[in-house]
Amino acid sequence: MKNPVHEQIQARKLKARLRMLQHAQRVSGNVSQTCRFFGVSRALFYIWKKRYEKNGLTGLRDQPRRPHHIRYRIRRRCGHPKMPVQNGWPVGQFQPNVNFITDAKATT
Numbered sequence: 001m002k003n004p005v006h007e008q009i010q011a012r013k014l015k016a017r018l019r020m021l022q023h024a025q026r027v028s029g030n031v032s033q034t035c036r037f038f039g040v041s042r043a044l045f046y047i048w049k050k051r052y053e054k055n056g057l058t059g060l061r062d063q064p065r066r067p068h069h070i071r072y073r074i075r076r077r078c079g080h081p082k083m084p085v086q087n088g089w090p091v092g093q094f095q096p097n098v099n100f101i102t103d104a105k106a107t108t
Contacts, residue, residue, distance in 0.1 A: 014061055017060040018052075018057070020038045020048070021045075023038070024045070031046075
């Protein structure tokens with residue numbers, strides 16, 4: 001279930017962005033003046049305009065910031081392919097003291 005407060009905030013942002021695009025098209029005809037009036041940059045205006053032309057009203061909603069693909073996911077044990085490895089552990093990370101464990105077993 002989605003948070004109703006979050007949905008209200010999204011709807012308010014969507015209306016403001018749509019109003020800004022309509023203002024630039026119908027009222028002023030000047031993107032710089034519209035951006036100055038609404039307090040946003042022209043780059044952001046053109047991002048929203050492109051998303052609106054491509055996806056309609058759903059394009060004006062906030063997009064997730066999480067990347068679609070993580071290029072180099074480093075696993076804990078094996079490390080990155082370019083990272084130096086000693087005894088199967090990346091250099092500089094915690095390495096279990098194998099000698100201490102085997103010495104403790106030998107004395108008991």
